[in-house]
Amino acid sequence: MKTKIAVANGDGIGPEIMKAVLRVFEANNVPLEYEFVEMGKSYFDAGHSTGMTTAAKETIENLGILFKGPMETPKGKGVKSINVTARKVWNTYANQRDFRTLKGVETVFSKAGIPINLTIIRENIEDTYGGIEHLLTYDVAVGRRIITRPGSAQVIRYAFEMAKRKGYTKLACAHKANIMKLTDGLFLETFLEIAKEYPEIQSSDIIVDDLCMKLVTQPQNFQAIVLTNLQGDIVSDLCAGLVGGLGFAPSANIGDNISIFEAVHGTAPDITGKGIANPTALMLSGILMLRYMGFTENAATIENALLYTLEQGVHTGDFGDKLKPSVDTSGFADAVISNLGMIPADGGVVAQANMQLKANAHHHTLTKNKLTVTKGIKEEMVGVDVFVEAGNLQPAELAALAKKRLTDNFDVVMISNRGTQVWPTGSIFTELVNEYRVRFEKKAGKEVSQKELLHIAAAFSEDVKVCSVEFLMKFGGKIGYTLAQGQ
Structure with a gap:
């Protein structure tokens, strides 16, 4: 049949x-x-x-x-x-691309007698590929990078199972958790947890820029690598270059219900x-x-x-x-x-x-x-980041306006510009754009509600244009937000 x-x-x-x-x-x-x-x-x-x-x-x-x-x-x-x-x-949460030296396809590595046989597993659904972007001001665009624990677990578990089927003994997780501590940090944390279930496979992690350098100098040292979506997209094309180009790079997009198999090279209109x-x-x-x-x-x-x-x-x-x-x-x-x-x-x-x-x-x-x-994770609201357009104000002036909108439950603790703290401390050499992040945090011992956090943003909007709002949360006692550079 x-x-x-x-x-x-x-x-x-x-x-x-x-x-x-x-x-x-x-x-x-x-x-x-x-x-x-x-x-x-x-x-x-x-x-x-x-x-x-x-x-x-x-x-x-x-x-x-x-x-x-x-x-x-x-x-x-x-x-x-x-x-x-x-x-x-x-x-189709897992993108699998296999790269190997092919006789008859000459590359720098084949000439040197260095065999390549590695697989890239790329998360295929999340990350910046959600395409969720906004212009907060005429000069400032932002995009949301979405990394989830369930999505990470799906692709990482697939990567370990794939490694077992192929007889691999090593699987590396590539990331940028040294900079993106919450998003890439969550992906790496999930990898380390799932790795405990596969003691027969040597698991390791590597910062993605270091990975790229090592791939073009010693690709034979890698068997399988799992990455987030955007980083995986870039690294998989890099690996295609190691074995002759995208014309020799197969691609499988694996889901639980539907799977897609495709050529990832271009349409070559010429x-x-x-x-x-x-x-x-x-x-x-x-x-x-x-x-x-x-x-x-x-x-x-x-x-x-x-x-x-x-x-x-x-x-x-x-x-x-x-x-x-x-x-x-x-x-x-x-x-x-x-x-x-x-x-x-x-x-x-x-x-x-x-x-x-x-x-x-x-x-x-x-x-x-x-x-x-x-389920079962204790959540606590501890403040709010209010993103505002205030191109005609210096940081100290913006802080004064923010303090006017405080209630007894909150303090203004930080103002940043492009992720760098500019108030209460900063440097006059930090160049500014017309969008700031103003952080309000609750005082010790106070309990606050979502309504109070939104009220602060609404009140602040009487003085400046509010572009966006993000709640500051703790999960299981750990903060769910990052500090500003210099904070």
Whole structure:
């Protein structure tokens, strides 16, 4: 019996490389049927603000698997990326990208005889990819960076399970918790807690800038790395550069109900229609999909054929030995098909489920959205940060206005500008913009309510423009906010 999946050809070179990959699948008798769905730039242009039709959304949600080519999001039209939207809407919380040295793909490291075989697991839903941004003043833009404990736990646990399946002995957590102490700090804290459940895997953490330096100097020392969304996006592209580029970087977006397998390189409009695009990345992504769905024999056979083909020097025009004639997209697929059953010289891959095994593409329909909450944590309100526009005021003048709005329960404890304290102490060399943060904290022994905190902001708005308000909280006795630089 064949399993049906949703397929989106994509934009630009997408239809060409998708056709090539599906031809290879057909030649290997992969037990799949395809329902093609309408997504991408042409559907933005047709007025679908999400980049997909209603029918496409329903099909993907019914089938549970989407195999997609590269897609373009129109620039300057106020629409969100179709790629990010799809990942977030369907909660594909773990992005897995495998990077390894490929015979026939020459890099600095392959020339030096340094083998690379590492996996990046990137949180795929949260972080700055929420796209929640506001102009607080004409000169000041802010974006919310959302990191949650449940979201972090989902992707970190997936990373440990992936490491076990692949036989890895090491997993690193990359972060910037030395600067972003609450957001990256929460991600790292969650990693350290879950690591206790996997004593067989050597866990470690590394600051992300240090990681980038080490990846370009000694990538062979890493097996698997888990990161937050934005940092993971950057590092995964860096790793693609280590093994030959995005044309050799497969991508899987894993969720509990829906998963997406895609090529993450661009749509290459300069070569669209010429039939010369490299289908390797999409083919590798399709192999991940087959392994995920339980078709491990097909996955191993096709992967071995692809590795053998590359090893023989077959190449499209974007890589390989320039002294040897290149093949077009169709010719590359023909070469892989002719090599089905062949084993590369360095040894072939075996039929094993080194991805999260999903026996079929169907999933259970949820009756309502899943909500995850950590319970039993004592919460306490201790103050409020009021963000204001006050470009014509010096810090001391703003402090005087803030003190006018105090009740007996509060003190004004700090004013910052771009995160740096400028009152009660500061430096005249700190350059200012027209947006300040004024921190009101409750006095020792006082109890305050949300209504009182909002009242302070409302009263303060009679003197200055209030742009935003954030409550200061303690959770389990620990403060849930950061100090200003210099505080």
